[in-house]
Amino acid sequence: MPVACSDAGPADGAPAEVLEGDVAEAALELALPFDIDPRKSLIVTETDVVSAFTLEDVLQQLIDQAGASVTATPLTVFRQLMNNQRPGASDPNNIGPNCDDEPPNAGDLEPVDDPPPGLPPFPPEEKNQTGSINDWPIFCPRTADDIDSDPFADPESDSAYMATTLANRFDLAPPDGAHCGEYRVVFAKRSGITNGLNRNFIIFEARLPNPNPSQGRLGCQAVVDFWLNQSDPAKSPATRAAELHDFYFDGLSGFEPVIHIDHYGPEGGQIRTNEFVRPNGLPLTSWSLRQFEIAHAGPTGGWLLIAPSFVTDNPAGKLFTNASGDPRVTGFQGTFFPSVVERLAATDDINRFAYGAAVPSEYEAGESLMIPLHNNYLNKLTTAPTAFRNGIQAELTAMGSSLTPEQLVGRAQSLACAGCHEPVNVDNEFFKTKLDENGQPVPDFDDPESPLDVGLPSNPLRTLGFTHTSEQTEAVDETTTRQRFRISKMLTDVFLPFRQQVMEDFLLNHPILGFEKPGVWTSTQAQLSVHTGRVVEGISSLEVLTPGSFHAVVSPNFSTAGLTIGNKITVDLFVSPAQPNPSWVGNVEVLISIPSAGINNQWAGNVPLTPITRGSFQRIQFASLATATKNALSATPRPTDVKLQFNFNVTSDSGPYYLDNVRFEN
Known part of the structure; x- marks a missing residue:
């Protein structure tokens, strides 16, 4: 035998x-020649390093790449981006898309209740979604002074934007090496330093092409080596700032620069905003995250447009409800979501949560909302034994998983922009609860975990409050007066160790x-x-x-x-x-x-x-x-x-x- x-x-x-x-x-x-320093090789927030990057320079580079005939300036491109938030009826400039170019479907709307008595009622635009992106409703307008402001006139003003973060996301490079991951720059509105009700972040998330895709991820070796060498203890902050600037604006030998008009969609990469902007401290009902892509006519075409897009890996909340008669809900619950249960349940590492397949575009929401409950999938999922819920449980049982449907949907929620930036439970609670002296449940502000249950031994850690990076600074270490922008505990304790391991495994393993x-x-x-x-x-x-x-x-x-x-x-x-x-x-x-x-x-x-x-x-x-x-x-x-x-x-x-x-x- x-x-x-x-x-x-x-x-x-x-x-x-x-x-x-x-x-x-x-x-x-x-x-390794030296230890990887996560704060140098994975995420960079030191003020004397990131200050080498300005929003004006980034926009100018994109303009230059669009062709000499472009008459745009960084200011006009910035205003065109912000103009996406304005309804057409109040747009005197006509410089690009408006947020109500496509009205929403009435059956998709979720009105917002007024605040408790004693507070002023919300204006109509903050109670109803009057626009749409990708056939899913969005709030329109997003009232903000940014639409007509000049962020470049005074770099110290509240309207100006400052670079806070450079991020190495080589961990996003796929196994086949189709690209080399994403390399990001975060700009924060300076008003957020002192005003928590007027915050905005613009994040340029470039997907860097692999010049030799036939080599797989090995074609990205030079990029990984570059980031490794940022940890060289012999390099000064000034040297690192210059090298990082060259990497982003000029590119390594054989590679395109990170900042390139073709690296922000539609073939990959994107520009995202994280918005909590409202002038004069007025109430705001929603904290919104949106996604944009660059459209242009080529190097001699002479035009450049930052256009709104659906938010990738962010299925609309309605898809998790019992809504009947909507073919999108039927297709999502009957075909797509059951097909990704195994991948969502396959790992006990939050860093590896994924759908395993691209979410079909018709399911992707036009914005991801942390406030109110529009994109809280757990809040949409009924506890009744529906076909959708039973189907999830059947898939989990077949693979021998002990996860519940709620935990599985919680994992999907954690992948959405809103779920990543502020993990919350079914009731949109940001904190776990404890009992006070009267035996009543109250928020436990000292517990570092969020209340979102994703079926792990511990829940995800809390963020900095809707963000993982901050406009606030801290000392780099106890031996220097140098400052760096703060990052979340979720980054330092969970995300960065994983990204470091991916980098080390690539450099050392077979x-x-x-x-x-x-x-x-x-x-x-x-x-x-x-x-x-x-x-x-x-x-x-x-x-x-x-x-x-x-x-x-x-x-x-x-x-x-x-x-x-x-x-x-x-x-x-x-x-x-x-x-x-x-x-x-x-x-x-x-x-x-x-x-x-x-x-x-x-x-x-x-x-x-x-x-x-x-x-x-x-x-x-x-x-x-x-x-x-x-x-x-x-x-x-x-x-x-x-x-x-x-x-x-x-x-x-x-x-x-x-x-x-x-x-x-x-």
Whole structure:
């Protein structure tokens, strides 16, 4: 009987103990020239660095790229952007789209109640959504003095904008390296320094093309190296400011500049606003986040327009309701959302929450509202046993997930602009509650967690209050008087550590053995794809669907150069909890080939799958390699024709299984 069709005893291989963290960390420190400083290589807010960036320079660069015949100025482009917030009837300038160019559908409107007695009633434009984007309602107008202001006349005035943040989002680069991630600049209105009722942020979120997409993410190596080198302790703030300015405005060798008219939509990238703007401290019913794209006619076309767009990954709130007769609701609840339940539920890392597929454009809202409840998905989801709710539960049950429909929808809410910037519960509460001395529930301002339950051991941390970056500053450290703009605890404690790990894994780990590049591992029996939810290291693992009983999963040839070579092949393996035959799952074996050393399909161990803990990654170690095989792997020069083959002998349709982080360990 072939080895692949036989079970084996525990001596052949078994789940292994995890490496001590300090050993792994020590190896990492030896591999990098210096530690990655998250406040230099991932997010930059030091005032003496970001001050090298001005909104006027960014807009001028976009104008210059649109062609010499453009007569626009930074001021006219700024006013055109803000003019998107004005209704056509009150627009004397006619310089671009207005917020009521398309009226809303009456069935989509959600009027806002007046404030409690004693406060002035809201004006009509703050009670009803009178415009629409992408056939979904928006508030119109957004009354603000920005529409007619000149933010460039006095850089110290309340109307001026200041750069507060540069963000490295290489973590957004997809596994196939179609692009190199996003690189962002945040500008904040200076009025927000002293007036919490007059705040506005303009965020330029450029998607940087990969000049060599055939290389996958390796085509982005120079970009990652650039950001790594920002952590060089020998570099002064002035040097870093100059290098960052060049990266954004001129680009690295072989790369386009970050700030480029083609990097802000429609092929990727966007401009977003985070708005709480109302003159004279008047009441405001909504905190709105909106998205824009740059339209132009090419380098000789002579025109440039910043046009409103739907907000990506922000389904409209109505789609989670019981609204009948709306084909968008029917399609969303019956087809799209059930198809993404598995991906939303697949991870216990909030950084990896994702739909796994682009949200169809017809479902994307025209704005994302943190106030009022328009985009609070949990508030829209009924507790009644509807077909939508039952369908979510059926998908969760089929994959063996313990999440509830509310927790799953909470994850979708956390992906929306509003849900990320201010995670709230079904009642739009910003804080968890505690009991006061009278036994009554009151907000717990000291609890760092939000009340949004997404099915993790702890809830998401609170933000800075609708933002993750701030107009307020703090000392860079205790040894200097230098200042930097504040960032949220969610950034420092959750988002930045993840982004740092993605960067380190890219710099240090093997793209083939880490399953970081789609399509390089092959199988004639199994269905293979990379998965970005269930992951141990890097940004993806290999998903293995097993329609039959035997499946060979084969690597391409790879080199062991730079790899630590031990005497056992080790891999992190995820066995799905929902098994058609729980009493016998099967086994997996590994074969190794090094033709240059005369080694071909040499058996290297077998591990039974039935005793392995299901529903999480387990470290699996196979039998010891033959001495000659280990010597061949570490020979000088290192071999370049190594190939691994994992054979799954399992119950049909017992997957998916996930493989990640193959290595050679003792």
